[in-house]
Amino acid sequence: MSAVRGEFSSRFSFIMAAAGSAVGLGNIWGFPTQVASNGGAAFVLVYLVLAFVLAYPALMAELVIGRFARANAVAALQKVARGPAGKKLGAATGFYGIVVASLILSFYGIVAGWMLAHWLEPLTPWLGLQAGAVHTIAAQLVFTLFFMAATVAIITGGVKDGIEKWSSRLMPLLLLILSLLILYVFTQPGAVSGLKVYLIPDFSRIGDRGLIVSALGQAFFSLSLGVGTMLIYGSYISKQENLPVLGGLVTLIDIGIAVMAGLLIIPAMYVALENGVEIFDASGALLAEGALVFTVLPALFDSMGVAGGLVGFAFFALMSIAALTSSISMLEVPVAYTVENHGFRRNAATWLIGGTISAISLAVILSFDALFGLVVAFTTRFSQPLLGLMLCVFVGWIWHRRGLLEEIKQGNPQVESSLFWKIWPIYVKFICPLIILVTFGDTLLS
């Protein structure tokens, strides 16, 4: 075991860092996109419910394990588990999470590279490049490498001089840009029709199994759950802090920003419609996913003239910032493990792992059709729910309840008589595993 462990210097810095991890492309791209393809407000409603009843308890499980063990996922789960077999299972689960976090970063870096390309596209004429030069394969490789280098540079700084410093700078900026964009879109004709689609639920869709599975996956991804990201951030929280409150704030911020992003994107689509941009596909559904972000929105910005140039620039800056405060949290997972369990220096570990993950990203870009969807499905559809389930089992079934209570009591001495302590242990023990199992079974069958 080498090096002294870092710790967040204040409650604010932890919240910025954890909210920075949670708020990412999943909120600003994924959430509005899912809303568009799953019946508007019906999805929003189901999402809100699942985020509170399922994702928040699972987030708490990770924060509590992390702060208790003050260690990376492998060491932490070993510490929580009992008996040699339990400890082996703990280590294996932690290691699986570390691998998945790294693989998530490998595809996240690619998508972030696209955002950078769109962000910098307006500069191409000044650089003497042809229009479209930023979207070639070669450019994609460069942008992804650039994004990974930025992620590595921040993580070499450690908890205080890297994660907390950059999250505390970038998160307020993100909120500012997002708010200004929303205000601007609402001055445009058509925005109000979009608002209606966003806010008035089509109740007939609420029971859709597809909708519920998507909402669950979205909630897990959005709160960065399962892979040890929140566990490692939790391990840097001071023992004086009240964990249920901190976790609650992070959940609220994550949901709040997703809802705000929907408030930007869905109305923006109807502004685009007003401006003559096609926003529906052949079946009459709203365009979603890549087509939404890379076709509809750029067409909208083009149709807005000079202002559109600025709006587009701000929008892709927003995406890039959101991606960066998330990617650093993914890289911290394998780095903390390598430093703590294998005695590497942080600098060396960060460059080594960042380099390896970048190499995987490049391979995925070069065989995009074969690999990209596969990596996304393996990590987010398969591994994240499975790992989330394991973590709930560790906290609910394996860890001594007394030990658990002792940990939560630190910084929150009255917790024993609180609503949280009445409800949460039952949730992580029974309800979360059950809901995950049912929806996971559904995913496996389909």
Ligand code: TRP
């Ligand atoms: N939550 C982030 C988003 O919404 C992405 C993210 C960061 C993540 N760390 C993670 C997703 C760990 C899964 C696991 O974009």
